[in-house]
Amino acid sequence: MNIDIASVYRDIYTTPTQEAVELALKYGYLPYMVQRYIDMLGLNNTLKLLEAFEKRVKPVVRTNTLLIQPRELKKRLEKLGFQLEEIPWSRESYWVVSQPESPSIGATHEYLKGYYYVHRDATSLIPVYLALHEYSGDVLDACAAPGGKATFTAQLLHDKGVVYANDLVLYRLKAVIGHIARMKLNNIIVTWSDARKLRDKLKKRFYRVLLDAPCSGEGRISVDPGRKTRTSLLDLAIMVKREIELLYSLADLVEKNGLLVYITCSIAPEENEYVVNKVLEARSDLEVVEPPLKLFNYAKGLTEYRSLKFKDELEHCIRIWPHIHGLFGYTICLLRKRN
């Protein structure tokens, strides 16, 4: 699929208002980002969102249920001085509410022994639950590093499927392999490739493909404030082009009636609804479907943004908002390959 960066740039270009510029200065953002929030949410909710981004989210401990039961792990970590809180929609995971001075949550003996994985936030659990709902079989995780979703998928599938964990960045794959060995998982194959080339390199097709696309990471500002200014509009246009190419090409790896789960840790419509809409316009074999599982009250995807109109089915996408859900900003769209 040929994407012209200039046309993407024209589509996403905006001139910030004085109001957006002032808020951007106050909170340390690029003005176009704040203008986007105002355009999506209105002024009041933009203020709530900007304040939410100033708050730290709680890290999450996800039990490796192949080695230990969640309650036993909780007991052990609490003995070390950690305070854990149950996540109502994830039976194997806990929010880390407070930590002792030592050890850190990523340095306990229980961690070294593979009893759990530490997620920066609970959002990355959601796409795995959605993808594996009433499913067993092989799964492709096309951009798998650092390995949270891939190891969780392998854990839930156990002996009922193999996870193909691919990524382009070698040193990040090193950590993925470390997690797999540490957690004693036995159903993951790790591959090193540009995900856009997988359709030509892989003979196999999948009923489940996860694409957590490399993105601006704008939903993770609470843990990485540098992202307030890291991505210029031109950088964003380049990312959007790559995201469209990734989604378009990976659709070829999905079996008929299979699901392609498009995920970004971004709340930018440019990286989400815009991307999915572009791919839907180019391919008639995909449709956005409703999430099969309601873990909590998700917000809906956008069907319009500024002068851009998206297909109605985009409302089935899930939006996670920091100021509403108290989590990272995240967007998930489930695309089914038509029969």
Next chain:
Amino acid sequence: MAPHSWIIRVYNMPTQKKKLEFKQGRLPSKLRDRLADFVRKLYGEEFIDLIPVNLKYVCFERDLCLIYEKPLRGLDNLTVLFNAPWIAIYVNKHVLPSIPLVARIYREKGVRAAIVVKEQGVKAFLYGNDILVESVLKKIPPDKGVYTVIDGEDGEILGFVEWSEKKKVYVNLYDIGLFLRKLG
């Protein structure tokens, strides 16, 4: 292990300024033979068949390589870096069975050639240290000088040690904490 496929990448993105030494390839047959000898000596002839014929390795440092079975089919055009469960490890010039492989042998034949270790010893071991004699709760035969380390609290296999007559300690050959220390 012949460094016949070293690749060094330098990434240009601001967050990726890292050099990485990395190599992979087909495991030389002499190393597979060393692994088979080790398994034969400690666990018995019948477990040699658990070591696949088609083995590959991936190294992220000169002295740390993971050995895995080549996936069966459909991936010939892709660079496969790893296939779980890993079969063995090459570390500090030793070729040793993986924890999943030993666990499988123990499931079939019961625990052999192992030391069961107290909590303090386990903690030290997981940070890469040796195990003192005082930390050993129980020694399980055969006594061949090399042992798997078993956590006395939950029975988990944690790695391998070798008895040093000179130092009078069980020297750490590898422990499961290595993956966090070396691979991140």
